Amino acid sequence: MYRSIKVSAISLKPTKWDKASNAEKLEAFFVEAAKDTPELILATEGVLEGYVVMDVIEGRAAPEAMLDIAEPLDGPHIRRFRRLAKQLKTCLCFGFAERCGTSVYNSAVFIDETGEICGTYHKTQFAEGTHPSWNFNCIGETIRAFDTPFGRAGILICNDRWNPMIARTLVLDGAQFLLIPSYGSKGKSQNRTVLARARENGVPIVEANVGMNLIISKGEIVAYKWGNDQISTACIDIPVPPSTEAARSAEQEYLQSQGPEMEVRYRKTISRL
Numbered sequence: 121m122y123r124s125i126k127v128s129a130i131s132l133k134p135t136k137w138d139k140a141s142n143a144e145k146l147e148a149f150f151v152e153a154a155k156d157t158p159e160l161i162l163a164t165e166g167v168l169e170g171y172v173v174m175d176v177i178e179g180r181a182a183p184e185a186m187l188d189i190a191e192p193l194d195g196p197h198i199r200r201f202r203r204l205a206k207q208l209k210t211c212l213c214f215g216f217a218e219r220c221g222t223s224v225y226n227s228a229v230f231i232d233e234t235g236e237i238c239g240t241y242h243k244t245q246f247a248e249g250t251h252p253s254w255n256f257n258c259i260g261e262t263i264r265a266f267d268t269p270f271g272r273a274g275i276l277i278c279n280d281r282w283n284p285m286i287a288r289t290l291v292l293d294g295a296q297f298l299l300i301p302s303y304g305s306k307g308k309s310q311n312r313t314v315l316a317r318a319r320e321n322g323v324p325i326v327e328a329n330v331g332m333n334l335i336i337s338k339g340e341i342v343a344y345k346w347g348n349d350q351i352s353t354a355c356i357d358i359p360v361p362p363s364t365e366a367a368r369s370a371e372q373e374y375l376q377s378q379g380p381e382m383e384v385r386y387r388k389t390i391s392r393l
Contacts, residue, residue: 137172171303192219228277324336
């Protein structure tokens, strides 16, 4: 009923506006994480440009600067990491400011082990808000899962994790696991929220947050590490798509668990009534 894969999360903290340095650092961490032979490595939100949108919103930088530092999907840094994924023979996922014409989106890209782009996602829920006149912080217009070598995946970016409808929409679109590149809260409430998203939807979640990594499988935390620029590696169990065969297999697994231990549990429950 599950496919087990090894994954890594990197709590990489980028330097604001220093795209060249961030790309070097990101590549070095991808190479280091790949030594553990994960099949998928996830890095943080806005890792290429340093998540600089607040500088624009608060007037420390002009909107044009955001447009200049953003990059299209066929840009040089995305091509660089497509080559790296192929070289490392592992899937890579990370966040960046994506330029689409004259608009900029808070985006994440999933690259497979052959260097092909499997899917992208544009953030749809902003803590900082947005405005129709802003071309430097545009809200995503779709919430879609996409095919990967391990089944269908869905991406939520940072603040998206607080909204159960976003995760649920991705799972209803077939997502069998969720990825969360983040540059936000690292408190207990966010950990509980991500755990809730995994349990509500019955899917594993890998989160790479600036300052913290969190990996959840079968509704339980299997890896957690605090601090910037840390690598966490663990296995996640990706559920197979719904089918009659999968349902009968789950049915048998449950029924076969109905042994003496379950009878004792029932008796304890009844005695409390």
